[in-house]
Amino acid sequence: QKEVEQNSGPLSVPEGAIASLNCTYSDRGSQSFFWYRQYSGKSPELIMSIYSNGDKEDGRFTAQLNKASQYVSLLIRDSQPSDSATYLCAVNPYSSASKIIFGSGTRLSIRP
Amino acid sequence: ETGVTQTPRHLVMGMTNKKSLKCEQHLGHNAMYWYKQSAKKPLELMFVYNFKEQTENNSVPSRFSPECPNSSHLFLHLHTLQPEDSALYLCASSQDLGGASYFEQYFGPGTRLTVT
Numbered sequence: 001q002k003e004v005e006q007n008s009g010p011l012s013v014p015e016g017a018i019a020s021l022n023c024t025y026s027d028r029g030s031q032s033f034f035w036y037r038q039y040s041g042k043s044p045e046l047i048m049s050i051y052s053n054g055d056k057e058d059g060r061f062t063a064q065l066n067k068a069s070q071y072v073s074l075l076i077r078d079s080q081p082s083d084s085a086t087y088l089c090a091v092n093p094y095s096s097a098s099k100i101i102f103g104s105g106t107r108l109s110i111r112p
Numbered sequence: 113e114t115g116v117t118q119t120p121r122h123l124v125m126g127m128t129n130k131k132s133l134k135c136e137q138h139l140g141h142n143a144m145y146w147y148k149q150s151a152k153k154p155l156e157l158m159f160v161y162n163f164k165e166q167t168e169n170n171s172v173p174s175r176f177s178p179e180c181p182n183s184s185h186l187f188l189h190l191h192t193l194q195p196e197d198s199a200l201y202l203c204a205s206s207q208d209l210g211g212a213s214y215f216e217q218y219f220g221p222g223t224r225l226t227v228t
Contacts, residue, residue: 032215043202043219044155088155092215098143098167098208100215104154 003027004091004103012109019076021087021106026070029094033065033072036088038105044088048074079110114138116220118203124226125193133188133223135203144186145217146178147202155202161186162208193227200224 005024013019021035032051036044050056050063050072062075072091076083086105093101116137125131137144146158160168161180175197177189186203204217 034216043200043222046216046218049216090217098160098162099145099157100217101157102155 002103003093003101004089006087006089006103006106008104009107010109011106012111013079015079015081015110015112017079019079019083019108019110021074021076021089021108022071023073023089023091023103024071025089025091025093025101027091027093027095028067028070030067030070030091031094032092032100033063034090034092034100035061035063035072035074036090036102038086038088040085076108081110081112084108084110116203116205116218118201118220118223120223121221122224122226124228125190126228127193127195129193130189130191132190133201133203133225135186135188135220137184137186137203137205137218137220139205139207139218141205141207141218142183143206143208143215144180144183145204145206146186146188147204147219148199149202149222150199158188190225193225195227198225198227 035048038044048063050065056063060077064073086107088105089103090100119134143162148156158172159178179187200222202222203220206215206217
């Protein structure tokens, strides 16, 4: 089992709709969770971090964490073409405090 | 300069060359990282430095040699690379809170390396 798993996509969502990105992780003791956005040819950009169960909202983005089920998700409301990118889920596992583990990413495409 | 900077942005080198990648962070962080990102593969952690001390070496071949002279600067020395080492090399930094597991990492723009 991979430490951090994401559906590779592509996920195609119409403009203005809600995009839902999911991620599961294997280390039950993980404490910190992150979502990065990466445009083609660019470096990852941190967009959300979440540490407690529940929802965390920042503008059009909402991160959701459920530690019991070991999943974290990212919702993007009112999707825009500029949201088209690869979204990377990252987890700081309890077993290794000095690093974060990245998933392989979900490619999101917003169609006009 | 702000954030995390990397030079050069692009590098083409032969298999017998020696080159170095440079990373500098202007965020006051105390931990720095090297990652490799190949096409269609997830980010691979290579090295972690915490307070200038190497804390992780993810089974990286010895043809990659990191150097961290202080908490703001990180180098990756390259020699006798192979074509399969062609990739985007990313540097990141974070603030290690010493036991707390909050690791928001911020990335530099990367160096696109091509080995011919």
